[in-house]
Amino acid sequence: MTRSTGGVLGAQVVPTPVSTADAVTPTVGPEEPTPTPTPEVPTVTPEPTEVVVPTESAVAPEPVPTPEQSASQEPSQPAPTSTSTVDVPWTSDPAVQQSDxxxxxxxxxxxxxxxxxxxxxxAVRRARAARAVTGRVGVREPAALTTAIGVLDADTRPTVVLPRSSSDEPTTVLGAVPVADPTRTGPVPADRDPAIDTVRFLLVLGEAMVDSSAPVVQVTQTLERVGAINGAPDAEVVALPTALLVSVPGRTTTQTAASTAGWRQLRLHQVQDVLAVADLAESGAIGPVEGTARIREAVEAPPxxxxxxxxxxxxxxxxxxxxxxxxxxxxxxxxxxxxxxxxxxxxxxxxxxxxxxxxxxxxxxxxxxxxxxxxxxxxxxxxxxxxxxxxxxxxxxxxxxxxxxxxxxxxxxxxxxxxxxxxxxxxxxxxxxxxxxxxxxxxxxxxxxxxxxxxxxxxxxxxxxxxxxxxxxxxxxxxxxxxxxxxxxxxxxxxxxxxxxxxxxxxxxxxxxxxxxxxxxxxxxxxxxxxxxxxxxxxxxxxxxxxxxxxxxxxxxxxxxxxxxxxxxxxxxxxxxxxxxxxxxxxxxxxxxxxxxxxxxxx
Incomplete structure (x- = not known):
């Protein structure tokens, strides 16, 4: 048993060098597990656990709300500056505050x-009462109170119905006779077109109104109304500050005339007379011949x-x-x-x-x-x-x-x-x-x-x-x-x-x-x-x-x-x-x- 043991030992000694070489390799093997300190890898994993410390530092920025509180305190101080900025869009105060x-x-x-x-x-109430009284009595009111007003009226030409004559001859047509007073102007001669007198009157009246500093729209509408009253509802007027053009269609031809205007300045009494003639002509109270004479008399009047x-x-x-x-x-x-x-x-x-x-x-x-x-x-x-x-x-x-x-x-x-x-x-x-x-x-x-x-x-x-x-x-x-x-x-x-x-x-x-x-x-x-x-x-x-x-x-x-x-x-x-x-x-x-x-x- 002893030999066998020794033999075994001897046999063990012989392979010892080989086994040492082999043993070195296994020693390397165990050395590998030694560096395998896989626990060190978990030690690396705890290092991210140490990263939790920055989370603690993130907890540390919790004082950041304290600057937010300080920022909230800062706007409370510039509150007056905020009111001044509200005033910036207003370039000026209301006129009442600036008025002296x-x-x-x-x-x-x-x-x-x-x-x-x-x-x-x-006064307006009195005028209404007077109108009611005159309406009951049957007295006709002046045209100045009954006509529509003004510059802003469009297409306000009055419609005039000329009285019919018993004769069919064209000489019985009345050129400028108002319905209310047919005796003011006599019949137009057979050899004279009534449009001639109408054109002349419109031209003289328009020239005087331009010289009176009347707006062009007033001149145009006044002449159109006067033309309609005098039997020329299709009269065309072109008024300028320095010229006037009037065209009135007649029985056989169209009468057209032009004149210069604006070369003189009328005084206030002349303006009053000219506008008075215009009012009478619009109401049909005067005809073209009489109106022309009165306009010329007004513009030639002395001071x-x-x-x-x-x-x-x-x-x-x-x-x-x-x-x-x-x-x-x-x-x-x-x-x-x-x-x-x-x-x-x-x-x-x-x-x-x-x-x-x-x-x-x-x-x-x-x-x-x-x-x-x-x-x-x-x-x-x-x-x-x-x-x-x-x-x-x-x-x-x-x-x-x-x-x-x-x-x-x-x-x-x-x-x-x-x-x-x-x-x-x-x-x-x-x-x-x-x-x-x-x-x-x-x-x-x-x-x-x-x-x-x-x-x-x-x-x-x-x-x-x-x-x-x-x-x-x-x-x-x-x-x-x-x-x-x-x-x-x-x-x-x-x-x-x-x-x-x-x-x-x-x-x-x-x-x-x-x-x-x-x-x-x-x-x-x-x-x-x-x-x-x-x-x-x-x-x-x-x-x-x-x-x-x-x-x-x-x-x-x-x-x-x-x-x-x-x-x-x-x-x-x-x-x-x-x-x-x-x-x-x-x-x-x-x-x-x-x-x-x-x-x-x-x-």
């Missing part, structure tokens, strides 16, 4: 408008007042306008003196050819502005705007530019553009004279907006309106019975402008003034002593003074002023606002004065 109109002027404006509204309402009275009237116009523009007593005195000089120059140059009237405008602007600039250099403390613009008010194309805006608003593009160009040329002439005097004397044209402190307070402009109205009546030769009505229209226009300026600002205030004055002017035309509507609000155009704003703007451009463009734009907006206000006022008056609701006259 005195309280007394506002109170007077409200009282004036309330009183005018009450008086107008009472109502002597030259001295007209000069004093222009002095009052200048003084009143200076007070309306915010000038003081010294400004009004200077404007009045210069107004007398300008009126004298006008009377001396009245017979000059029309081609040289531009030189008169340039000379007057140079003389007036030179005197004002020289006085400004003496240190008297006068303003520049009021004493400079007021003496030149007769040359300011306020009515012309406003009528141009009305033509454009009523789609009369050719007439509106022509009048707008003429008004702009007038402003350029005035601005050229002013800047020339400023260059000679040394006063910069940019100071035209300067104004002295008004010495009469808020009452000064209201007094200026009354003085201005009286001066207009005597300088432009309106009839004296029309004075109270013209003053009423002017006061209402200025009151509307004051309240419009309070609630809407400067440019839109002219719209309110024109809107309110137009129905008053239309109502005044229905009174026995009242002037026609156009005569009533022509002074209102001069009062609202769009031309004055345009004059300052054009002069500022020639004087290299940075605010010149904005001033010209403001003047343009003012003109458009006035024209739209007039159209809106005519529509309002039309609604009040329709045949079933009389009380206002037609435009």
């Amino acid at each position: 109109i005195p309280f007394g002027a506002i109170v007077v404006a409200v009282l004036v408008l309330v009183g005018a509204a009450v008086a107008l309402t009472l 109502l007042y002597r030259g001295r009275t007209r000069v004093l009237g222009y002095v009052a116009v200048c003084a009143g306008l200076a007070m309306i523009l915010g000038g003081g007593v010294l400004d009004a005195v200077v404007a009045a003196v210069l107004g007398a000089v300008i009126a004298g120059i006008q009377l001396a140059a009245a017979r000059m050819p029309a081609a040289y009237q531009a030189l008169v405008v340039l000379t007057c602007a140079f003389v007036a502005s030179g005197a004002v600039f020289l006085l400004a250099r003496t240190g008297l403390g006068i303003g520049l705007l009021a004493p400079l613009v007021a003496p030149l008010v007769t040359f300011l194309p306020g009515a012309l530019l406003t009528t141009a805006a009305i033509d454009l608003a009523t789609r009369q593009m050719i007439a509106g553009s022509a009048r707008l160009a003429a008004g702009g040329m007038q402003l350029v002439l005035l601005a050229l004279g002013i800047t020339g005097a400023a260059a000679l004397v040394g006063v910069p044209a940019a100071e035209l907006g300067a104004a002295a402190e008004p010495l009469l307070g808020w009452f000064g402009p209201w007094l200026g309106v009354l003085v201005f109205g009286v001066g207009v009546v005597f300088h432009h030769c309106a009839r004296r019975p029309a004075l109270p009505w013209i003053l009423l229209v002017l006061v209402v226009a200025y009151a509307g402008q004051v309240l419009g300026g309070l609630f809407f600002g400067g440019a839109f205030s002219a719209f309110v003034g024109a809107l309110l004055m137009t129905p008053v002017a239309m109502f005044a035309a229905t009174r026995p002593t009242g002037p026609p509507t156009l005569v009533g609000f022509l002074p209102g155009f001069w009062l609202l003074v769009p031309g004055a704003l345009g004059l300052v703007g054009v002069t500022s451009i020639l004087g290299d002023s940075a605010d010149a463009l904005s001033t010209v734009v403001t003047a343009g907006i003012t003109m458009v606002a006035i024209s739209l206000g007039v159209l809106a006022g005519i529509a309002l008056g039309s609604a009040i004065g329709r045949p079933g609701n009389p009380g206002l006259a037609k435009f």
